Amino acid sequence: xxDLLKDxxxxxxxxxxxxxxxxxxxERDPSNTSLLNSIFRAIHTIKGTCxxxxxxxxxxxxxxxxxxLDQLRSGVLKAEPEVISDILRAVDLIKFILSELxxxxxxxxxxxSLLVALLxxxxxxxxxxxxxAVDGTTQRATAVDLAAxxxxxxxxxxxPIHSSLRVNITLLDSLMNLAGxxxxxRNQFLEMVSREDDSALATPVQQLNRITAELQSAIMKTxxxxxxxxxxxxxRIVRDIARETGKKIELDMKGAxxxxxxxxxQALQDPLxxxxxxxxxxxxxxxxxRRALGKPATGKILLNAxxxxxxxxxxxxxxxxxxxxxxxxxxxxxxxxxxRELAETMSDCRALRLVFEPGFSTAVEVTHISGRGVGMxxxxxxxxxxxxxxxxxxxxxxxxxxxxxxxxxxxxISSLIVKAAxxxxxxxxxxxxxxxxxxxxxMSGIDTLRNVRLFRLRDDLVPVVNLADALRxxxxxxxxxxxxVVCQAGGARFGIIVDEVIDxxxxxxxxxxxxARSVRCYAGCTILGDGxxxxxxxxxxxxxxxxxxxxxxSPAAVETPAVPAAKPDSLLLFGIGHDAVQAVPLSLVAxxxxxxxxxxxxxxxxxxVQYRGSLLPLVAAGPSVTFTSxxxxxxxxxNDGSSSFGIAVNDIRDIVDxxxxxxxxxxxxxxxxxAIIAGAATEVLDVSYYMNRARGGMVS
Amino acid sequence: xxxMAEGTDEVVTFRVGKQWFGLPVIAxxxxxxxxxxxxxxxxxSCVAGLLNLRGQVVTxxxxxxxxxxxxxxxxxxxxxVVCDGxxxxxxxVDEVGDVVAVPPHTLERLPASLDxxxxxxxxxxxxxxxxxxxxxxxxxxxxxxxxxx
Numbered sequence: 001x002x003d004l005l006k007d008x009x010x011x012x013x014x015x016x017x018x019x020x021x022x023x024x025x026x027e028r029d030p031s032n033t034s035l036l037n038s039i040f041r042a043i044h045t046i047k048g049t050c051x052x053x054x055x056x057x058x059x060x061x062x063x064x065x066x067x068x069l070d071q072l073r074s075g076v077l078k079a080e081p082e083v084i085s086d087i088l089r090a091v092d093l094i095k096f097i098l099s100e101l102x103x104x105x106x107x108x109x110x111x112x113s114l115l116v117a118l119l120x121x122x123x124x125x126x127x128x129x130x131x132x133a134v135d136g137t138t139q140r141a142t143a144v145d146l147a148a149x150x151x152x153x154x155x156x157x158x159x160p161i162h163s164s165l166r167v168n169i170t171l172l173d174s175l176m177n178l179a180g181x182x183x184x185x186r187n188q189f190l191e192m193v194s195r196e197d198d199s200a201l202a203t204p205v206q207q208l209n210r211i212t213a214e215l216q217s218a219i220m221k222t223x224x225x226x227x228x229x230x231x232x233x234x235x236r237i238v239r240d241i242a243r244e245t246g247k248k249i250e251l252d253m254k255g256a257x258x259x260x261x262x263x264x265x266q267a268l269q270d271p272l273x274x275x276x277x278x279x280x281x282x283x284x285x286x287x288x289x290r291r292a293l294g295k296p297a298t299g300k301i302l303l304n305a306x307x308x309x310x311x312x313x314x315x316x317x318x319x320x321x322x323x324x325x326x327x328x329x330x331x332x333x334x335x336x337x338x339x340r341e342l343a344e345t346m347s348d349c350r351a352l353r354l355v356f357e358p359g360f361s362t363a364v365e366v367t368h369i370s371g372r373g374v375g376m377x378x379x380x381x382x383x384x385x386x387x388x389x390x391x392x393x394x395x396x397x398x399x400x401x402x403x404x405x406x407x408x409x410x411x412x413i414s415s416l417i418v419k420a421a422x423x424x425x426x427x428x429x430x431x432x433x434x435x436x437x438x439x440x441x442x443m444s445g446i447d448t449l450r451n452v453r454l455f456r457l458r459d460d461l462v463p464v465v466n467l468a469d470a471l472r473x474x475x476x477x478x479x480x481x482x483x484x485v486v487c488q489a490g491g492a493r494f495g496i497i498v499d500e501v502i503d504x505x506x507x508x509x510x511x512x513x514x515x516a517r518s519v520r521c522y523a524g525c526t527i528l529g530d531g532x533x534x535x536x537x538x539x540x541x542x543x544x545x546x547x548x549x550x551x552x553x554s555p556a557a558v559e560t561p562a563v564p565a566a567k568p569d570s571l572l573l574f575g576i577g578h579d580a581v582q583a584v585p586l587s588l589v590a591x592x593x594x595x596x597x598x599x600x601x602x603x604x605x606x607x608x609v610q611y612r613g614s615l616l617p618l619v620a621a622g623p624s625v626t627f628t629s630x631x632x633x634x635x636x637x638x639n640d641g642s643s644s645f646g647i648a649v650n651d652i653r654d655i656v657d658x659x660x661x662x663x664x665x666x667x668x669x670x671x672x673x674x675a676i677i678a679g680a681a682t683e684v685l686d687v688s689y690y691m692n693r694a695r696g697g698m699v700s
Numbered sequence: 701x702x703x704m705a706e707g708t709d710e711v712v713t714f715r716v717g718k719q720w721f722g723l724p725v726i727a728x729x730x731x732x733x734x735x736x737x738x739x740x741x742x743x744x745s746c747v748a749g750l751l752n753l754r755g756q757v758v759t760x761x762x763x764x765x766x767x768x769x770x771x772x773x774x775x776x777x778x779x780x781v782v783c784d785g786x787x788x789x790x791x792x793v794d795e796v797g798d799v800v801a802v803p804p805h806t807l808e809r810l811p812a813s814l815d816x817x818x819x820x821x822x823x824x825x826x827x828x829x830x831x832x833x834x835x836x837x838x839x840x841x842x843x844x845x846x847x848x849x
Contacts, residue, residue: 181755184755423738423739423741424738471741471742472741472742473739473741510757511757512740512750512757512759513750513757513758513759513787513788513789514759514785514787514842514844515743515744515746515747515759515761515789515842515844515847516740516743516744516747516750516759518743518744518844519740519741519742519743521742522740525738525750525757527752527755527757531752532736532738532752533737533738533749533750533751533752533757534738535738535740535741535750
């Protein structure tokens with residue numbers, strides 16, 4: 001009996017998971033008979049089995065629901081939203097009874113006569129309704145259906161029973177752990193063999209190596225689940241919100257087959273539900289508002305999942321009203337999440353991310369659907385808990401995109417083992433873009449900007465941080481050669497300087513204890529082949545910690561036809577005296593130099609400085625730039641391929657990411673125009689003007 | 701009377717600096733000679749590092765730091781491995797003594813003037829022939845909220 005019940009529960013759970021989705025689908029496409037048949041079959045199977053197991057309450061409900069479905073199949077009833085709502089109610093009750101059965105092994109007591117009566121009213125159609133329902137097509141539908149019916153009561157087509165079987169999840173988990181231990185063991189062997197030149201063990205260990213790798217990847221595959229299995233509930237949720245609020249919402253789901261570790265699928269479920277709710281409840285406007293704005297009456301929510309560079313990306317995008325950044329700033333200040341100064345100077349991208357801070361909720365009106373106070377901060381902590389990242393972008397009036405990035409799997413990752421200040425650390429290979437050898441020349445080529453160090457990587461300036469400094473380790477001896485580990489996390493690139501790279505290894509990620517967990521820059525720890533424990537660096541967290549985080553989620557991710565995609569530029573802000581600040585796109589900047597004012601000379605009425613063995617022409621960025629003897633000036637060096645020139649400024653202020661949108665066109669030369677940057681009107685420098693002046697100066 | 705869980709009448713004793721402490725014997729998994737630890741930069745000051753105990757990662761706690769007892773360098777250290785909340789911790793101590801029986805009636809209240817940290821971690825005091833033994837509650841010892849950053 002117990003086994004029968006267990007099988008029944010497992011089977012029913014499978015059937016029911018599809019049911020919500022199918023019913024909502026049916027509402028949209030009432031003529032889809034195969035869909036209707038599959039719904040009917042699911043309910044029918046439950047009814048049949050529970051009669052056999054003596055579950056009277058369940059049988060009663062499912063029987064009545066089945067009768068209504070039968071009416072739908074025969075065409076007597078139409079799949080109107082009201083009917084579907086009642087059937088969904090019955091499905092909810094069935095789910096409830098099943099969950100009670102699972103925990104108590106008995107049906108709960110209760111009276112379902114109300115629901116049964118509700119369902120039964122559809123069985124005796126009122127005259128008027130019948131007249132509309134029974135028309136010419138009914139006859140044919142009934143006839144078609146009669147022909148189809150025998151097949152539906154027969155067992156379903158032979159399922160591929162022999163090609164798959166159900167396995168307990170704890171068994172899979174323990175297999176995974178064992179594989180992890182095996183990997184460690186193999187690493188130990190590999191290290192032993194590598195120490196001896198021609199060990200008799202070399203060949204068998206190689207073999208072991210190969211088999212372990214294959215075993216590990218096979219076990220990993222057993223744990224993969226399509227991300228769509230976390231989406232099953234969403235159509236129903238969106239439908240319910242739409243009906244309750246009178247909105248029209250379409251939920252589009254792409255990439256449901258994208259696979260990831262089941263633990264991650266689970267971790268994704270709640271955040272996803274929360275965000276889709278948010279989109280439907282707060283994001284999408286009511287039909288009237290949308291019409292008034294000239295938008296299509298039906299709001300769209302798009303879920304999109306795909307693989308990207310060893311990660312799974314899940315995007316939730318809506319074309320609703322977007323998020324008002326000013327409002328976010330206001331609330332964040334009001335709730336004491338950031339200081340007023342900080343809120344006003346941070347870029348919009350950054351300000352938007354304040355919604356992930358604990359205690360933040362933008363819902364002005366708390367509805368019972370969402371806005372329960374626990375909001376996006378829980379979403380972020382859930383995602384980060386499994387090693388993922390979440391970011392948000394919004395175009396006011398055009399919608400909002402939330403982007404979740406998750407690792408493919410949790411347990412085993414390939415990693416880079418590095419050394420810094422005598423300690424070993426591991427970097428997840430997935431976030432490492434490239435390694436650059438830094439000799440003494442390259443080390444001196446790292447520019448310092450206040451307390452941010454920048455390395456010129458081909459055409460980009462990449463912020464770098466020394467791992468030993470970031471972790472406040474005493475740096476041991478100044479080695480001549482270092483290695484720059486260029487990482488990517490979120491949308492940004494940055495470099496981490498380490499003393500040397502030791503090895504690349506498959507490692508088993510182990511959680512760190514709770515007392516060490518408060519440090520946010522580790523993704524876990526691992527045990528190496530020689531038994532040593534090594535911390536795994538989380539590059540993204542380290543970047544945020546050390547202030548090199550310039551990542552932004554490009555608002556271009558929100559594809560709305562009306563707004564051309566706008567990408568944020570990294571802008572260098574600098575002072576030109578009298579508290580005036582100007583900006584120049586960082587992409588045009590070759591490097592930054594600090595030059596003592598005393599070294600700046602005048603040649604033929606033009607400023608020059610001896611720079612790397614030649615003369616670099618300089619132009620002051622305005623009359624108020626001062627050159628005080630004994631002080632240094634910041635010089636922004638530009639390069640047009642053949643020659644360089646510098647613009648002398650008073651000081652470098654900041655680098656911000658902002659969509660460059662010139663609002664006022666310049667009235668004077670040297671300035672392209674004025675734009676709102678970091679919340680303040682800022683003049684944007686016209687590099688070509690200065691280039692001509694610098695060149696002209698050299699010629700004359 | 702001070703409430704004590706059953707089975708705590710046998711305690712493992714260990715010394716940190718000059719002070720002897722006792723831990724309920726059921727909380728202690730094993731005692732090992734001090735292991736090499738991997739540093740956890742930026743962690744709380746009491747975290748001495750992580751060590752590998754037969755494939756399991758164990759958080760080592762510097763008891764000198766935790767109990768705010770100044771360290772003396774020349775000691776040979778021992779690790780008392782305890783389990784709390786499904787996690788393993790190694791308490792790095794100076795010396796491990798005997799397991800002593802502590803009948804409930806010998807247990808005395810903490811002096812009211814005991815400083816906040818010790819008062820929060822210790823459950824009671826036992827008079828032994830060679831001095832006082834402070835009994836420690838493992839969960840309170842490893843409670844993050846009372847550790848220094």
